[in-house]
Amino acid sequence: MAHSSNPQSSQPLLHSRRHLLRYLAGGGLGAIALVFARPQPATGQDLEELCSTFPQNSRCLDYLPGVQALDTAGNAIALDAFLPTTTPGIPQPVQGLPSVTYLVINDGPALAPYGLRPVCPHRGCAVLWQADQNRFACPCHGSKFDAEGRVLRGPARKPLPLVTVVERQNQIRLVDRAPSIDPR
Ligand code: FES
Numbered sequence: 037m038a039h040s041s042n043p044q045s046s047q048p049l050l051h052s053r054r055h056l057l058r059y060l061a062g063g064g065l066g067a068i069a070l071v072f073a074r075p076q077p078a079t080g081q082d083l084e085e086l087c088s089t090f091p092q093n094s095r096c097l098d099y100l101p102g103v104q105a106l107d108t109a110g111n112a113i114a115l116d117a118f119l120p121t122t123t124p125g126i127p128q129p130v131q132g133l134p135s136v137t138y139l140v141i142n143d144g145p146a147l148a149p150y151g152l153r154p155v156c157p158h159r160g161c162a163v164l165w166q167a168d169q170n171r172f173a174c175p176c177h178g179s180k181f182d183a184e185g186r187v188l189r190g191p192a193r194k195p196l197p198l199v200t201v202v203e204r205q206n207q208i209r210l211v212d213r214a215p216s217i218d219p220r
Contacts, residue, residue, distance in 0.1 A: 087101040101209055105132045105207070108131065110131060125183050135153060137153065137199055147203055150219065156179055157193070157196065158174065158177060171183065186220055
């Protein structure tokens, strides 16, 4: 009587099953490896990190990091209309971050890629811009800072803290973190 219990006849079947299992296992591992090897799309957080730190990166040309700068009346600032109204060396206060930011205006006039947080590094008092003296002054213990936040007089020993400023799509974007290199 023909029966499948014949060990000779089941050999090729077992062999092909093992082959199939090995093939599937290999394919599965390969697929997993491909998933991990393929570059993953950047999340919004990744782009914010990248474009805040390296705004000129080619992946950031359409990305708007941080928040838009507003004038003191709360209106969005258009860069091309704003710059001609500024004077090199005179910082311009803008809103957008939790505290006021002073934009640093270079020759041109052109926008520096950083702005000043008017917070005294000595004990944290708010410093005031004194236009007639062209400097910031701290009302608490008398520290003075120049128009780029460098210390002119103590007791403060550190310059005013920086935020990152990015020009993009005719906007001024404020990023609430210091640039990777302090240019002062
Ligand atoms: S807090 Fe500004 S000088 Fe002390």
